Amino acid sequence: MARLQVFDTKVERVRAAFEDLRQETEHSIDLLGRIASAETAIDEAELDIENSRLAEAIRRQEAILATAADLVLRLDEATGDTAVALDGIKRFTRLEHFVAFFSMRKARRMQHTRTMKHLFSARLEELLSKSGEILHVLEGERALARREQQKAEADLVRLIERRKGTASLLDLAAAQAGDAGLFAEEALLERSTSMFRTLVESLNDRLASLQTLLAKLAVDGRQRLFLCRAVEGWGLAGVGPEVAGDVHAAGGSEQARDIQRRKARADDAVARRFGGVLEKLDTSG
Numbered sequence: 001m002a003r004l005q006v007f008d009t010k011v012e013r014v015r016a017a018f019e020d021l022r023q024e025t026e027h028s029i030d031l032l033g034r035i036a037s038a039e040t041a042i043d044e045a046e047l048d049i050e051n052s053r054l055a056e057a058i059r060r061q062e063a064i065l066a067t068a069a070d071l072v073l074r075l076d077e078a079t080g081d082t083a084v085a086l087d088g089i090k091r092f093t094r095l096e097h098f099v100a101f102f103s104m105r106k107a108r109r110m111q112h113t114r115t116m117k118h119l120f121s122a123r124l125e126e127l128l129s130k131s132g133e134i135l136h137v138l139e140g141e142r143a144l145a146r147r148e149q150q151k152a153e154a155d156l157v158r159l160i161e162r163r164k165g166t167a168s169l170l171d172l173a174a175a176q177a178g179d180a181g182l183f184a185e186e187a188l189l190e191r192s193t194s195m196f197r198t199l200v201e202s203l204n205d206r207l208a209s210l211q212t213l214l215a216k217l218a219v220d221g222r223q224r225l226f227l228c229r230a231v232e233g234w235g236l237a238g239v240g241p242e243v244a245g246d247v248h249a250a251g252g253s254e255q256a257r258d259i260q261r262r263k264a265r266a267d268d269a270v271a272r273r274f275g276g277v278l279e280k281l282d283t284s285g
Contacts, residue, residue: 010071011133017064018141022148024057025203029152032196035189036158042188051195058202065209069274071134072213073281075127076220082123083227089114120231128224135217142210149203156196163189212273216266223259 031050034040042050092100092111100107166186271278 007071007130010067011137014064014068015137021057021060021064022144025148028054028199029148032152033155035192036155036162038162047188047191054195054199061202061206066277068138068213069277072216075131079127079220079224086120086227124224124228124231131217131221138210138214145203145206149207152200152203156200159193159196163193209273212269216270219262219266226256226259
């Protein structure tokens, strides 16, 4: 669980970073709306500033999403470590195998005493709690990003329509010896359209990334609940931990296979979208 020592701090950092990013995004969307409705005039210098601001916001977005992905992946690793440990202690040690040769009951008591030293329930409850924390942050951000994306996309359509209108006027002016003002407006609208297309694309990417992480959290959560039920099964009255584990596995083997299939799909989606984060995680050990 050492990987999760700074988890809570990082979750708060991601939450705060998303809030800051949202303010930048809202600024860009507001400007897009005003330009689309011709409420605001903008010159080349102002457009350069806004373009730089948007580029920085997109860079920050990538960093924030990478941090969120790292948190989700570290939770998954911790869950995997717990599952391996849980599976390992269900087996008799060499000493317990030796004792079982003379007394299976005594061997099972030894195993039970040993397994009780491992606080699996507390560990899994902590994993579920931390999973809920990042889930809450990402779900909230997805809802807000979806609204932002819809507004930005609608305003981009209006901006494109405005540009078409200017282009039509420009064609008419060109036939009548031209109009320098229209040429300048057309150039600015063309740059604005390109810039705000980038904004909409970044929001689309944010939504897709959030959805990928939420899908993984969903299936990983099922795995954690499955492990919780396995640990609870060890506490069946009158049944030793070895037998309880066997009973649970027999009843849940198909569920376990379904979880593994879903995890494989979710992991593949994460690998495609966050390959760099996975590489860093593997390197860090």
